[in-house]
Amino acid sequence: MSADVWSGRADAYRGAADQQAGDDLELLVSWAEGRTALDVATGGGHTAGRLREAGFDVVTLDPAPGMRADVLARAEDIPFADGSFDVITCRIAPHHFEDVGVAVAELARVSRDLVLVEDTLYEDERVEEAERLRDPTHVRSYSEEEWRGLFDAAGLTVEEIRVVEKSRPVDTWLERAGCTGAEAERVKELLGDRVAGGEYVDRKILLRGRKR
Numbered sequence: 722m723s724a725d726v727w728s729g730r731a732d733a734y735r736g737a738a739d740q741q742a743g744d745d746l747e748l749l750v751s752w753a754e755g756r757t758a759l760d761v762a763t764g765g766g767h768t769a770g771r772l773r774e775a776g777f778d779v780v781t782l783d784p785a786p787g788m789r790a791d792v793l794a795r796a797e798d799i800p801f802a803d804g805s806f807d808v809i810t811c812r813i814a815p816h817h818f819e820d821v822g823v824a825v826a827e828l829a830r831v832s833r834d835l836v837l838v839e840d841t842l843y844e845d846e847r848v849e850e851a852e853r854l855r856d857p858t859h860v861r862s863y864s865e866e867e868w869r870g871l872f873d874a875a876g877l878t879v880e881e882i883r884v885v886e887k888s889r890p891v892d893t894w895l896e897r898a899g900c901t902g903a904e905a906e907r908v909k910e911l912l913g914d915r916v917a918g919g920e921y922v923d924r925k926i927l928l929r930g931r932k933r
C-alpha cells in the first residue's frame with residue numbers, strides 16, 4: 722500500500738536537501754495570502770515549515786502515518802468543510818495521486834481563496850517510464866495545458882504559472898526511493914542528457930489559482 726511505502730521513506734524525505742529548500746519553495750510560499758493554511762501531502766513538512774515561518778497557522782495532511790501530519794487523509798478525500806482555510810498548498814505530490822481531478826476539486830473546495838500547487842512537469846513518455854521505474858508510486862505528471870484544465874474544472878482561475886528547473890544528485894534521488902542496481906542504471910539511461918555531472922535536472926510547474 723502506498724501509505725506504507727511513504728512511511729518507510731519518511732526520514733529520507735524529511736532530510737532531503739532538494740525537498741527542504743529551493744527557489745521553487747520560496748516562490749510558492751511568497752504567493753500565499755491570508756492567515757490560515759492547509760498543506761496537503763505534507764511529506765517531510767518543508768512547505769508547512771516555511772509557511773509557519775512566514776506567520777501562517779498551518780494544518781498538515783498526509784495519508785502516510787510516518788509523515789506525522791496533523792491529519793491522516795488523502796487529497797482525494799479531505800475531511801474539512803468547504804472554505805476552511807485561506808490558502809491550500811500542495812507541493813511535489815499530485816503525480817502520486819490516484820485521481821488528480823478529484824484531488825484538485827478537493828483542494829479548491831476546502832479553500833476560501835487560494836490554491837497553490839507545485840509538481841513535476843510532464844516531459845515525455847521516457848521520463849514517465851523512468852519515474853515509474855524509480856518509484857512505483859509515481860502515477861503520472863501533467864503538462865501545463867493539463868494543469869490549466871484541472872484548475873479550470875475545479876473552479877479556479879489561474880493567476881500565475883511558473884516553470885523552474887530543479888537539480889539534485891541523481892544517485893541520492895534514486896536511493897531515496899529504494900532504486901538501485903540495474904534498475905537505477907535503466908532509469909539513468911531513460912533520462913538521457915537530463916542527467917549530467919551526476920545531477921538530475923527536472924522541471925517543476927507552479928500554479929497560483931484563485932476561487933472564482
Ligand SMILES: C[S@@+](CC[C@H](N)C(=O)[O-])C[C@H]1O[C@@H](n2cnc3c(N)ncnc32)[C@H](O)[C@@H]1O
Nearest residue numbers: 727762763764767768785795796812814817818
Ligand atoms: C514528495 S512528498 C511531498 C513533499 C512535501 N509536500 C514538501 O513540500 O516537502 C509526497 C507525499 O505525497 C503523499 N501522498 C501520496 N499519495 C497521496 C494522496 N493520494 N493524497 C495525499 N498525499 C499523498 C505521500 O505520503 C508523501 O508524503
